[in-house]
Amino acid sequence: MTQQEALFKYTLRLGDNALILSQRLSEWCSNAPFIEEDLALTNFALDMIGRAQVLLRYAGEVEGKEKSEDILAFRRSERQYYNNQIAEQPNGDFACTMVRQLFISAFELYLFTELQKSKDATIAAVAAKTLKEVRYHLAHAEDWIIRLGNGTTESHNRVQQAVNDLWMFTGEQFEMDETDNLLIAEGIAADLHALQPLWSNYIENILSKATIKTPQDAYMQTGSRKGIHTEHLGHLLSDMQYLQRAYPDAIW
């Protein structure tokens, strides 16, 4: 693997995480428990589309095959996406969406804090901008988890259920492969193994404030570094890619 190939794949991974989660969050449009929350969730989706746009455009430049951000976003097949599987998990109920956000945003807080120092100027710039957004996403998710965990029996149970269900997707966020190792050596990527204990402490603290038990199950799903996903991704993509695939010659 060359450094260029590694950077392409790494940037795709960062871009896909934003792209796929933004798609999920935008499904909340006109579906949230009240209108303020509808606006908040679509606002997060908007932040992430912006992030995906910049990163996929950069990935296209790095690859050097004249692929635009839209071609990369809309014309790849299931096995060519590198987002963590947690991002593609269905919204479920509001508790499930908030738990997913907590797990991802907490990871992103540490990731982008590190990536601000990246020797790759584009990645460092994206990280600095993203960090501001992520802090807000995280504060929002955190508030809700604490509120719901301490709210009613029903809300508490729903959060606990969501934490139990999504737990097995959290480990993959910290997996590293050849791509990471090569770019860490160049000072471009972040050492994900080093972030894991920070993340675990953070999450345990929030869950305990929410009177929610942290699962002890060590089994973790894996696969996305090789483009292997859950069945949900294919359906998400067929929705997202529909017009680009049905009218390949059209410009929108």
Place this chain on the structure above:
Amino acid sequence: METAQSTLPKEEMLLAKFEEKTAAGEAIEPRDWMPEAYRKHLIRQMSQHAHSEVIGMQPEGNWVTRAPSLRARQILLAKIQDEGGHGLYLYSAAETLGITRDEMIQQLHSGKAKYSNIFNYPSLTWADIGAIGWLVDGAAIVNQVSLQRTSYAPYSRAMVRICKEESFHQRQGYEIMATMMKGTAEQREMAQDAMNRWWWPSLMMFGPHDTDSPHSADAFRWKIKRHTNDELRQKFIDKTVQQAELIGLTVPDKDLRWNEAKQGYDYGKIDWEEFNRVINGHGPCNKQRLSHHIRVHNEGAWVREAAEAYKQKQKNN
């Protein structure tokens, strides 16, 4: 306690003063005295307006996950977010009249409160997103620009703010249509089809002809309303026909003709039977839109209850 007899002259005096104020074009603030009929009229109109913004998120939300480019998705999401924000702003403005958002939502669910009839039509293709922005928001702007000078100040202030954003939406909708008309044969066909389906319902958005408009008399006297339905409709047609022609879209009205004498277009007969049918519940999406809103509201109940329970616990601690 004052008796009914003794309050009567006072009421009459207040009413006379109110009529004088509105006749002079002065604004009414929430703390000012107002007749019950004025308050009721505004609650009806403003809650309907708020509900329209919120229900309107559904046909547009229908295409959010299928928007054909990242930019298109960004623009559409931001637009829908604006609409939700307008809804929120209008609910708050209506609350100054002594009704809660919960009550307004209950009235929407019971059928007592309405929303704009236009959203009972389906958004079938991506071109419909263009048509909604261009025609539906375009029609709404004409109405809202007129409402910027409405007599109830919180409503008027809401309109000033809302109009700024709506004109963006209209341009973005028009851009979608223009891009598609420059595109492939299939895209042009899609755009014309959307035009054909949305044109007449857009004209109906201004409401019945003035002679058949049920709430007009008081609304004019109190300066809630400043232009007639037909005046506003004419204004919309005159600006929109030229925009259609510019990008090669055909307005689906064989009677449409420029009238030199009135310096405006003559247009064909609006199908008021369809309008009444849809308003009375028999449109393509009436059932779908309302049951969606009810379902989402009910599904979210546990979240709202949990937030309330948490707030109470915090208070008690």
